[in-house]
Amino acid sequence: MKTYKIACIPGDGIGKEVIPAGQEVLQALAAAGPDFRFEFSSFGWGGDWYRAHGRMMPDDGLAQIRDVDAILFGSAGDPQIPDHVTLWGLRLKICQGFDQYANVRPTRILPGIDAPLKRCTPRDLDWVIVRENSEGEYAGVGGRVHQGHPIEVATDVSILTRAGVERIMRFAFKLAQSRPRKQLTVVTKSNAQRHGMVMWDEIALQISKEFPDVKWDKELVDACTARMVNRPASLDTLVATNLHADVLSDLAAALAGSLGIAPTGNIDPERRYPSMFEPIHGSAFDIMGKGLANPVGTFWSCVMLLEHLGERETAARLMKAIEEVTADTRLHTGDLGGKAKTADVTAAVCQRLKNR
Numbered sequence: 001m002k003t004y005k006i007a008c009i010p011g012d013g014i015g016k017e018v019i020p021a022g023q024e025v026l027q028a029l030a031a032a033g034p035d036f037r038f039e040f041s042s043f044g045w046g047g048d049w050y051r052a053h054g055r056m057m058p059d060d061g062l063a064q065i066r067d068v069d070a071i072l073f074g075s076a077g078d079p080q081i082p083d084h085v086t087l088w089g090l091r092l093k094i095c096q097g098f099d100q101y102a103n104v105r106p107t108r109i110l111p112g113i114d115a116p117l118k119r120c121t122p123r124d125l126d127w128v129i130v131r132e133n134s135e136g137e138y139a140g141v142g143g144r145v146h147q148g149h150p151i152e153v154a155t156d157v158s159i160l161t162r163a164g165v166e167r168i169m170r171f172a173f174k175l176a177q178s179r180p181r182k183q184l185t186v187v188t189k190s191n192a193q194r195h196g197m198v199m200w201d202e203i204a205l206q207i208s209k210e211f212p213d214v215k216w217d218k219e220l221v222d223a224c225t226a227r228m229v230n231r232p233a234s235l236d237t238l239v240a241t242n243l244h245a246d247v248l249s250d251l252a253a254a255l256a257g258s259l260g261i262a263p264t265g266n267i268d269p270e271r272r273y274p275s276m277f278e279p280i281h282g283s284a285f286d287i288m289g290k291g292l293a294n295p296v297g298t299f300w301s302c303v304m305l306l307e308h309l310g311e312r313e314t315a316a317r318l319m320k321a322i323e324e325v326t327a328d329t330r331l332h333t334g335d336l337g338g339k340a341k342t343a344d345v346t347a348a349v350c351q352r353l354k355n356r
């Protein structure tokens, strides 16, 4: 029997609640079939680790998880620690250290979920946002001089490399090609950002020639927000820079009903390193420790994890169980206007996996 090694990093806040829920669901899947099993290792990195050790993860942290098949990540963020420290010290360290350059964010309106757009049916909103995850506005290049003086200067330089843009464009075109509509929207801002984004557009055109069967168009990022609201059905797969896609994916999640259901995969398409899957909701300190967190974002991330491992059938089975559960509004957590608890939703999904 195959054994998949999964590193679990719950991190901070509700990550500590939803990641164990995700493990429970993965165990239930493995128990229901004879095909494979999971071997989990857990890492207590994050805000608590920082308070104890002065950093978010150990110096040899990457080496410790280098050889797993996939990583399941909760969230990083702590009210007592500056956000840029928690982000750069853990999540970006893993994403950039393992060159997980493609961040994939699917959005759909799941059954039973009340989405805010009137005139929009679940069929009209089925998107995947591909976020460049290794450079751009998150390259970390910049600095501060003359700190505290009136002449203080601070810069954050967005870095776009030809190699980096080519590989994310190729990944996005390939993903668009694999979906029924074979349609890609390249999000840009080359009217205002006249160097990097102009190269981005040029490379999109160049890579599009390798995919003659993919229909593609270009959209300015600001216009894209309006298009997502006004003409959701005109979009399918989108590719955008790190920061543009960060903003668009929160809008996408909200339009689909809740940030609590949105999943993501930080993927190394070349499989040199393990890829990392996580809900996008963040640490949500206002509800932590109360059992109120919606675990659906983590479960959907587990679907992506299984797809990445090549377990497509099992992934589809989990997605079906998730959709059956969201369809029952009595199983909605607070973010969806319901009263269910994390444990109720988890038990309901596990139950459906047992009764296959």
Ligand code: IPM
Pocket (backbone or CB within 6 Å): 087, 246, 280, 282
């Ligand atoms: C996301 C999040 C992160 C980001 C935060 C937590 C820094 O918003 O995954 O979209 O901006 O990348």
Ligand code: MG
Pocket (backbone or CB within 6 Å): 246, 247, 250
């Ligand atoms: Mg974000």
